[in-house]
Amino acid sequence: MNPVxxxxxAGWSRGLIELRQSFTNAQDLFGQLFWPVVLLVTLFFMRGAQVPTGGMVLGAMVLPSLLGMNIIFYGMLAIAQLLTVEREDGTLLRAKAIPNxxxxxxxxxxxxxxxxxxxNVVILLIAGSFFVDGLAVPGVGSWLMLAGVLVLGMVATLPxxxxxxxxxxxxxxLGLLMLPMMGLVAISGIFYPITALAPWLQWLAQVFPIYWLALGMRSAMLPDGAAAAEIGQSWRHLETIGVLGAWAIVGLILAPIVLRRMARRESGSSVAERREKAMQRVG
Structure with a gap:
């Protein structure tokens, strides 16, 4: 059989086992559900407010935006945390010792x-739909758009x-990574229309994927009239695909290079040194 x-x-089997364990262990289950619950509570208190432009209920606009934001926060931070923690405890070194x-x-x-x-997206989508009115009636095109943005968003952010x-x-x-991400959330039109911001902030937000993920989700879940609150009063599907696709290419090019370099630098002595430092902090 092909070694690759x-x-x-083996990775597929391991991934499914770890996923199942994360929903059967109380501590991991709390970590899985904490973030969706926080977002749902935020959505609940926004459910009655109105968007000045377009006459939309703010909660209806925020729900799909939260789905896009969740791809960034959950996907990017989760895999970054797993890599840093398991490099420190020697898991990566053991994986390196096995062919492929x-x-x-x-x-x-x-x-x-x-x-x-x-x-997480399914939990937010189902539970959040009970809190807000004004979402578009789901059709085949809407579901395909939502699934496409989800997949493209994962490809753009996980690497x-x-x-x-x-x-x-x-x-x-890892906490240092949260600071710029929270800043991007503030300027990416997640909790209010981006058109309310200064033009230079609008341009800055459009460089990064979080704005486009939220926009893509809104285009799949909101009626066409809601586009009046967007830049250019348009959902800009081609631009969404283009920017997310560009970030996906950047990530897919950089990730193998950076990960190979990291793996080459791993050794038993480096793991022992990190473990010794960790023990000193605990002591």
Missing amino acids: MTALR GMLGYLFGKLVTVSGGLII LGAVFGALITNPRS
């Missing part, structure tokens, strides 16, 4: 994170999460 296919099959072990390991993590992300996970050497430094 063997590694991918790194390939199987990374594919397994992608399966785990992608599966958890899809479950970037792997890059950050490979570059960040200390799990406690």
Whole structure:
């Protein structure tokens, strides 16, 4: 059997096992459900407000935006955290010692994170639809658009999460990644129309994928009239595909290079050194 296919099959099995364990272990289950519950509570308090432009209910606009934001926060941060933590405890070193072990390991993590992300999106979509009015009646085109944005968003963000996970050497430094991401949330039209911001902030937000993920989700779930609150009063489908596709290409090019470099630098002595530092912090 092809060794690459063997590694991918092993990664697939490992990813499914880890995904199942994350929903059967109380601590992991809390971590899986905490973020969707926080977003649903936020959505509940927004359900009655109105958007000044377009006459939309704010909650209806925010729900699809939260789905797009969730792809960034859950997908990117989850895989970055897994890589940094498991590099520190020696899991990556053990995977490196097996032929094609790194390939199987990374594919397994992608399966785990992608599966958890899809479950999170389903939870938000189903539970959130009970809180807000004004969503478009789901049709085949809407479901296809939602699924397409979800898949393209994962391809655009998961490799970037792997890059950050490979570059960040200390799990406690992941908090530094949250600061710029929260800043992007503030200017990307997640909780209010982006057209209310200064033009230069609008241009800055459009450089990064979070705005386009939220826009793509809104285009799939909101009626056509809601586009009046968007830039150019349009859903800009081609631009969404173009920007997310560009980020996907960047991530897919950078991730293998950065991860191979990280794997080459892993050794028993480096793992022992990190473990010793961790024990000193605990002591």
